Amino acid sequence: MKNEMQIQFSALSQNESFARVSVGAFIAQLDPTMDELTEIKTVVSEAVTNAIIHGYNENPAGTVQLIVVLEDDTVAITIRDDGKGIGDVEQAREPLYTSKPELERSGMGFTIIENFMDELTITSGDQKGTTVYVKKQLSKNKVVSH
């Protein structure tokens, strides 16, 4: 069975927790493990923070779109912004690379996303906004309770 949800919100930092809590609540129906839930919430937090800081330069007029699709035991998440985009996606994916070191960004966002998910696709271009698509298959070897 396929189940989908979409939300969109202003590019405000207080919405980072709103985004991960919303996704966490939606995927709860697949009964993820605590580790899986934390991993997915972390990934959402990273991508949404990127959209707010890098996509929109923290301009709250920007809108972040979040789509979550559940199908069988798979969680697919799309995080989209219409911000300034990433000129060099390969460079952005490199561990420790950050375009904003003055903000104490660690440059670990995409590395964490790659580690926690099975699949990561970044579609972007200069002034073209950024779409981050991630996918994760949840473990099936859980204890079945009746």
Added chain:
Amino acid sequence: MSFHVETEQKNSVLCVRLQGELDHHTASAVRDKVDEALANPQIKHILLNAEGLTFMDSSGIGVILGRYKKLQARGGELVICTVSSSVYRLLEMAGLFKVLRLEEGEDHALRTLGEAV
């Protein structure tokens, strides 16, 4: 989302206790509070107690590394204690254990920094 930073000076050590979720939104509270305390030149080390930390993402890594760099300038150490498994994974992934020391509890960590409890 409530987030709380508590700081307490114990001679040369600044104890920083975090409560709640540390992300980009809450990182500035940690940065401001710790940096304000670091204005006191007596403080050499930071002991970060992560017991109440229920979530952390790479913004937390950034704020920890930023404080580490400040301590480095004064020859101090950054010690972290009472870390959950998810926070541990993130710190390890970012290679932070190369620069900060992990200890089990606050009292023990304080003793390793030469401060009596």
